[in-house]
Amino acid sequence: MSDSSLSPSGGGQDNFPSPSGGGQGGGIVKKPWGWENRFAITDKYLGKVIHINTGEMLSLQYHRQKDETLLVTKGAMDLQLEDDSGQMETHRLTPGMSRRVIPGRKHRMIGVEECEFFEVSTPEIDDVVRLEDKYGRQGTSTA
Numbered sequence: 001m002s003d004s005s006l007s008p009s010g011g012g013q014d015n016f017p018s019p020s021g022g023g024q025g026g027g028i029v030k031k032p033w034g035w036e037n038r039f040a041i042t043d044k045y046l047g048k049v050i051h052i053n054t055g056e057m058l059s060l061q062y063h064r065q066k067d068e069t070l071l072v073t074k075g076a077m078d079l080q081l082e083d084d085s086g087q088m089e090t091h092r093l094t095p096g097m098s099r100r101v102i103p104g105r106k107h108r109m110i111g112v113e114e115c116e117f118f119e120v121s122t123p124e125i126d127d128v129v130r131l132e133d134k135y136g137r138q139g140t141s142t143a
Contacts, residue, residue: 026125032135033058033111041125048119052077052111060108060132063101068121071098075115082106093117106131 025047026038033056040047052058052075060080070079072093079091082105091099092112101107109117130138 032056032137036119038125041123043123046119046121046123046125049073049116050109050119051116052109052114054111054114057110057134058108059128059130059134059137060106061128061130062106063103063124063127064129065103066121066124066127067101067103068119069098069100070109070117070119072096072115072117074117076112077115077117078110078112080106080108080110108132 024040024042026041029036029038034051034053036051037049038046039049062082070093072095074095076092076094079093079099080088081091081099081101083089088106093099
């Protein structure tokens with residue numbers, strides 16, 4: 001995969017990456033907080049590159065089944081993650097840092113600066129229960 005498929009500066013219109021072509025992914029999905037490149041969608045796992053614009057955030061959410069691990073490759077983000085006692089903790093993640101999010105744990109990612117990270121997970125792509133959303137999206141996701 002070329003760098004142009006991972007970075008907005010490398011290709012695509014509107015500062016979005018060019019689809020990687022080949023592979024078994026779902027391509028680029030624009031989001032109000034940035035974009036995601038679904039580069040691998042299989043019956044056994046899901047792989048994404050996620051880009052969050054500075055100051056933007058994903059929903060406060062949890063997954064019923066989806067088990068995911070994040071690896072930051074660019075920039076910095078705050079991961080708000082529920083701990084074992086149900087309290088929310090904030091973890092500053094920078095390139096090379098990773099964190100696992102197990103099913104049922106509330107979490108939210110916030111772009112402290114423009115950031116990108118890999119998300120690898122079990123294949124439940126639509127398993128998102130939104131609790132709060134800056135952009136007015138609510139409820140259980142269907143995409």
